[in-house]
Amino acid sequence: MNILSIMRSGPVIPVIVIDRLEDAVPLARALVTGGVRVLELTLRTPVALKAIEAIANEVEGAIIGVGTITRPEDFDASVKAGALFGVSPGLTPELVAASRDSSLPLLPGVMTPSDVIAARAAGFTELKLFPAQQAGGVGMLKALGGPFPELSFCPTGGIGAATAPDFLALPNVVCVGGSWLTPGDAVAARDWGRITALAQDAARLGQTA
Numbered sequence: 001m002n003i004l005s006i007m008r009s010g011p012v013i014p015v016i017v018i019d020r021l022e023d024a025v026p027l028a029r030a031l032v033t034g035g036v037r038v039l040e041l042t043l044r045t046p047v048a049l050k051a052i053e054a055i056a057n058e059v060e061g062a063i064i065g066v067g068t069i070t071r072p073e074d075f076d077a078s079v080k081a082g083a084l085f086g087v088s089p090g091l092t093p094e095l096v097a098a099s100r101d102s103s104l105p106l107l108p109g110v111m112t113p114s115d116v117i118a119a120r121a122a123g124f125t126e127l128k129l130f131p132a133q134q135a136g137g138v139g140m141l142k143a144l145g146g147p148f149p150e151l152s153f154c155p156t157g158g159i160g161a162a163t164a165p166d167f168l169a170l171p172n173v174v175c176v177g178g179s180w181l182t183p184g185d186a187v188a189a190r191d192w193g194r195i196t197a198l199a200q201d202a203a204r205l206g207q208t209a
């Protein structure tokens, strides 16, 4: 799958942090059961790669990706773990080179017009605006649509259930990302039913957007 088809697979990409490896599979199943198939599991914890591997092997229907790609070596490790796509909070020449050498489709992060120009020059037409709310939110995306009408965005950072529809209504937004589908207290309590309910609400955003 390429990045655009992954972005079109659902209106919301949950950004997931896994501290306990044993939570990975039930959490991913809870999201997929709720209708959210594209999952971004961040490389923020020591168990992240093992968690991706477990989901890739055990959760049918999940489209598992890796988040927080910040180093060239993250590409190989993520492909080996079974990730189907990668997301980075920003983009550097080193990451562009590593991306070219890797089979992992990348959704690179941008925050300024200069970032957008550099990412487009490197061949990327789908971009993550990060941190979206802090960068200017809906107004920023409307402004970027002027000089860059051919580019599509997945804004992430500071977005929640209440504000996601405003982003999804924009012509240059294909999907949004966020951590609100996997609240820390729900994961800590292993409240998978609550996570499925949040996923169902998020999946429905696609029907109204």
Ligand SMILES: O=C(O)C(=O)C[C@H](O)[C@H](O)COP(=O)(O)O
Pocket (backbone or CB within 6 Å): 015, 042, 044, 067, 068, 069, 087, 088, 089, 130, 156, 157, 158, 159, 177, 178, 179, 180
């Ligand atoms: O680790 C990364 O590379 C990320 O992807 C950062 C996340 O996109 C934001 O942390 C989103 O988090 P919220 O603002 O809580 O929705």
